[in-house]
Amino acid sequence: MYAAPGNAGIAQLARCVPIDAADIDGLARFAREASCDMVIVGPELPLSLGLADRLASQGHAVFGPTAAAARIESSKAYAKGVMERAGIPTASYEVFDDPFRARQAAVAVASRAGSVVVKLDALAAGKGVVVAHGPEEAGAAVDSLAKGAAGNDGFRLIIEECLEGYEASIIGISDGKDVVTLVPAKDHKRAFDGDIGPNTGGMGAIAPAPGIDRDMLEWISDRVLLAAVRQMAQEGVPFAGALFAGLMITDDGPKVLEFNCRFGDPETQAIMPLLGIDLLDLVEASCHGCIGQMKADFRKANSTCVVMASKGYPGHYGTGAPIRIPTDLPEETVIFHAGTRIADGRLVSAGGRVLGVTAVGSSTSESRRCAYDAIERIGFEGGYCRSDIGLGIGLPGEDL
Numbered sequence: 001m002y003a004a005p006g007n008a009g010i011a012q013l014a015r016c017v018p019i020d021a022a023d024i025d026g027l028a029r030f031a032r033e034a035s036c037d038m039v040i041v042g043p044e045l046p047l048s049l050g051l052a053d054r055l056a057s058q059g060h061a062v063f064g065p066t067a068a069a070a071r072i073e074s075s076k077a078y079a080k081g082v083m084e085r086a087g088i089p090t091a092s093y094e095v096f097d098d099p100f101r102a103r104q105a106a107v108a109v110a111s112r113a114g115s116v117v118v119k120l121d122a123l124a125a126g127k128g129v130v131v132a133h134g135p136e137e138a139g140a141a142v143d144s145l146a147k148g149a150a151g152n153d154g155f156r157l158i159i160e161e162c163l164e165g166y167e168a169s170i171i172g173i174s175d176g177k178d179v180v181t182l183v184p185a186k187d188h189k190r191a192f193d194g195d196i197g198p199n200t201g202g203m204g205a206i207a208p209a210p211g212i213d214r215d216m217l218e219w220i221s222d223r224v225l226l227a228a229v230r231q232m233a234q235e236g237v238p239f240a241g242a243l244f245a246g247l248m249i250t251d252d253g254p255k256v257l258e259f260n261c262r263f264g265d266p267e268t269q270a271i272m273p274l275l276g277i278d279l280l281d282l283v284e285a286s287c288h289g290c291i292g293q294m295k296a297d298f299r300k301a302n303s304t305c306v307v308m309a310s311k312g313y314p315g316h317y318g319t320g321a322p323i324r325i326p327t328d329l330p331e332e333t334v335i336f337h338a339g340t341r342i343a344d345g346r347l348v349s350a351g352g353r354v355l356g357v358t359a360v361g362s363s364t365s366e367s368r369r370c371a372y373d374a375i376e377r378i379g380f381e382g383g384y385c386r387s388d389i390g391l392g393i394g395l396p397g398e399d400l
């Protein structure tokens with residue numbers, strides 16, 4: 001097993017090869033030379049650049065959607081179109097390619113409704129969305145997103161109705177025809193305690209997500225995930241791989257905030273320890289078009305993943321800080337690596353989000369306690385984490 005480029009965590013399981021995730025030629029060449037039977041393409045960037053297409057044309061089994069299908073994440077305008085055509089509930093919106101008109105619209109919505117959401121129509125690692133309160137913030141949000149994207153081809157902004165409710169992330173594994181839905185998760189997107197600060201890729205997650213009962217999950221599985229997969233297949237763009245729906249559960253029911261063409265991070269770190277079957281069976285079924293025969297099985301337990309990030313993330317941060325992970329952590333604690341590497345024989349930080357410290361327990365509060373116990377024992381100077389992952393969700397029956 002190989003990982004490209006990998007990190008210090010997966011290096012314990014696979015041989016890491018230093019090929020950048022965006023180097024499509026390099027990755028395709030390596031897969032051919034190493035005669036890889038199967039390739040799992042994880043992140044959105046190589047997917048949107050067509051790595052899955054290239055690998056499939058070379059005859060490898062591939063887990064992950066084609067570039068055309070990956071547009072469900074890389075173009076929010078395309079995703080909105082699929083939702084409209086499939087009748088999937090989502091926030092009302094308008095697309096603009098002129099920053100001046102986008103600004104006018106954002107200010108108008110915020111003046112009328114109090115809040116508005118401004119989204120860049122491009123991949124932005126979770127940082128292309130601003131929820132603005134009031135007309136002043138709305139105008140500033142358009143200015144800053146437009147400035148950040150200045151000079152990009154095909155610049156577009158989406159101005160969207162601000163939805164209220166609680167969020168959940170639901171991931172399905174598809175083969176282009178059917179879907180197996182995983183246990184719902186909830187991530188904490190804001191950088192700081194109390195859900196304040198900028199949006200990040202995610203500072204922690206819990207699974208199962210509270211507030212999603214079996215009926216609602218079935219509804220989401222059918223009316224959101226399967227509806228999208230069927231619609232895309234019908235339009236000649238079948239989606240095979242992990243399809244992630246970010247949802248707002250509103251008083252009018254679940255509405256889609258976004259689709260991703262991959263596993264959610266850090267939701268997946270919380271979901272995986274609960275999966276009762278081998279993930280590889282699902283991945284193979286996706287590659288070979290037999291997801292319809294599969295069923296996911298989940299342990300009746302709760303899991304919490306707390307992200308340890310480099311101080312400064314999602315803004316500027318340093319790397320190269322030494323990390324010490326104790327070797328005698330409890331069995332139900334798993335440390336998923338993100339931005340780590342080995343330098344001079346020592347484990348050091350190498351990215352914004354560094355570790356996903358995950359623990360399983362019989363309740364969210366127990367899994368949360370175990371995750372934070374592990375964090376207490378991990379040495380990471382220059383690291384920070386939120387202290388309230390799994391808290392303050394504010395739902396009736398919260399077990400905290």
Ligand code: AMP
Pocket residue numbers: 091117119126129131160161162163164167189199246248257258
């Ligand atoms: P997205 O990348 O589209 O999921 O947006 C990132 C985060 O912004 C979401 O997880 C929500 O917290 C927030 N968000 C996005 N769209 C909306 C919306 N229409 N209403 C309220 N919050 C939103």
Ligand code: GLY
Pocket residue numbers: 126187201202260263264265266267
């Ligand atoms: N945590 C949300 C994402 O992976 O985009």
